[in-house]
Amino acid sequence: MEYTTTPPSQAQYEAAKKEIIKVTWVLSVLTVIELMLGFWLYKSPEMSEGMRWAVKGVIIILMLAKAFYIVAYFMHLKHELKNFIMTIVLPIISFIWIVFSFLHDGNSYKELRNDYNPHPHIKVQKTTTPAHGVEGKK
């Protein structure tokens, strides 16, 4: 099987190194922002649940952006043939659904376990009168 490639010229080499330095800065900035958001979450115990999940959502998006930059530039995938890129990217797209379904499943398990009643036919009622007579007296 023939694999055709031409060695890069000095100018292309310099340009390629520049691109890598740029991507390094992008990754570092994304990481620092992620860490700042994580630190903000730690320093704000009074933050509402909805806001917590919004911040975590942003952290996840930054994580995916970092993953894109590493795969596209460090692993060189962006510069490969379109068909080859697709053989990698399309299976990964399927992960969007699998993440949602597993987390939903876990959450459903929690709710089912919390609501579980082993004796659904026995009615339990709370009353104020003591069951075994008044305390201290026969």
Add this chain to the structure above:
Amino acid sequence: MSTVATAQTKWWGGGKSPFNVEYGKVMMWYFLMSDTFTFAGFLLAYGSVRFSANSWPDANEVYNSFPFAPEGTHAPLIFVSIMTFILILSSVTMVLAVQAGHHNNKKAVVRNLILTILGGIAFLSCQAWEWTHLYHEGAWWGRNPFLNVDGTPGAVNFTNFFFTITGFHGFHVFTGVLINIIMLIMTLNNTFEKRGHYLMIEKAGLYWHFVDLVWVFVFTCFYLI
């Protein structure tokens, strides 16, 4: 740019690689896909179990120390940030090694490979310290001394998943360092000079970047969210 793609090129006509990528590199990509599914399985299991738990330990109360810190230090996210930057920088030096290989610059390949190996060893040392520190606090597979956020005894799956997943990742870093050392020895022995190309370094580079990529996900899932 080494890709040649024209509308007239018959990629599937035989006699050439249809993706214009050497066979070994394609296979390394597909091996990395399988490894991606392995780690995805682990992280999805972690996510499902965490979502099924009523409460979970707070990462910032657990991972809050660093080497040589005085007793009772409470500094979350510091040590793990250092680990993350070490791995990112070692990935950068790996890319520089691969690029130097394209340019047949043996000296730069050697220099950048050595820096990558040192980065990998530094990361493994940090992870070993983190494991030892947690172990001395009473954490291990099956033992979780930390309390959940709601005050109940810590879910033991917290430490189970932490040690398992960081253990698998650390093992990948370790094998990556070994592979890079072999690459360094081969480079120094002029194996690639004689072959006329440094493609093997590229394949080792893909594995090393995968290791960095997995850490991006592991670090976010365990320490940040």
